[in-house]
Amino acid sequence: MSLLTVLKVSLAFADRKILEGVNFNVERGQRIGLVGPNGAGKTTLLRILTGELQPDEGEIRVQKGVRTGYLPQDVFETHKGPLLASVQAAAPGRTALEAQVRELDRGLHAEGDPQVQERIARRLAEVHQQIQHLDRQYPPHEAEKILVGLGFSPSELQHPMETLSGGWKMRAALARLLYQQPDVLFLDEPTNHLDVPSVRWLEQFLQSFKGALVLVSHDREFLNRQINRTIALDPEGVGYYSGNYDFYLTAREQEGLT
Numbered sequence: 001m002s003l004l005t006v007l008k009v010s011l012a013f014a015d016r017k018i019l020e021g022v023n024f025n026v027e028r029g030q031r032i033g034l035v036g037p038n039g040a041g042k043t044t045l046l047r048i049l050t051g052e053l054q055p056d057e058g059e060i061r062v063q064k065g066v067r068t069g070y071l072p073q074d075v076f077e078t079h080k081g082p083l084l085a086s087v088q089a090a091a092p093g094r095t096a097l098e099a100q101v102r103e104l105d106r107g108l109h110a111e112g113d114p115q116v117q118e119r120i121a122r123r124l125a126e127v128h129q130q131i132q133h134l135d136r137q138y139p140p141h142e143a144e145k146i147l148v149g150l151g152f153s154p155s156e157l158q159h160p161m162e163t164l165s166g167g168w169k170m171r172a173a174l175a176r177l178l179y180q181q182p183d184v185l186f187l188d189e190p191t192n193h194l195d196v197p198s199v200r201w202l203e204q205f206l207q208s209f210k211g212a213l214v215l216v217s218h219d220r221e222f223l224n225r226q227i228n229r230t231i232a233l234d235p236e237g238v239g240y241y242s243g244n245y246d247f248y249l250t251a252r253e254q255e256g257l258t
Contacts, residue, residue: 031213034215043073045233070188082157087143171194
């Protein structure tokens with residue numbers, strides 16, 4: 001079963017058709033590149049896939065339980081607290097579990113009935129076990145590894161998120177997404193704010209990423225090395241190609257469309 005299905009999606013802005021009749025599936029482990037000229041609708045389609053924007057026609061079906069992560073071109077929301085703690089808090093369910101621990105701790109100290117205290121203590125132990133299980137799935141040290149890979153120095157990991165500049169906020173947002181290990185990862189120009197060493201690190205990370213990837217990137221070499229399927233939003237319509245960006249260009253040339 002597909003992780004995500006796009007069914008006959010169409011969208012128009014000011015009487016101009018941006019997308020028309022887009023159909024495709026996102027399968028487990030698949031790596032899709034969205035390509036096309038500026039203004040073709042690549043970012044718009046990503047926003048529809050993530051539920052941020054509703055199409056005029058068609059629908060997006062996401063398999064139950066599938067987790068998605070989206071990095072837009074611009075990040076306006078800034079999480080609070082130290083950088084490293086903010087990334088670690090992105091592990092699915094961690095924030096809720098830690099809130100439960102605080103609430104149970106307060107209840108345990110405020111309760112005078114020994115039997116009620118015992119019940120609270122048992123529940124507290126269960127929540128701690130869940131956190132330990134989460135730490136095995138999402139090791140705290142992995143967050144540090146990702147941040148350093150994206151260019152942060154070890155001395156910056158305790159800096160408040162609010163002090164980061166725009167480009168570094170983007171890196172922090174990308175770190176949170178990578179740490180979450182979503183089933184489907186949507187990336188819109190992820191290399192825009194990265195230096196060469198960080199781009200190389202990201203390439204290696206994504207090549208070992210086991211989830212599905214839907215990528216928009218102007219970096220042709222980066223795109224080529226990351227994708228194995230291309231969906232082209234070209235002036236003459238949507239095209240579907242079973243290869244990377246170079247494969248797509250060759251196919252268009254053979255079709256007499258270049």
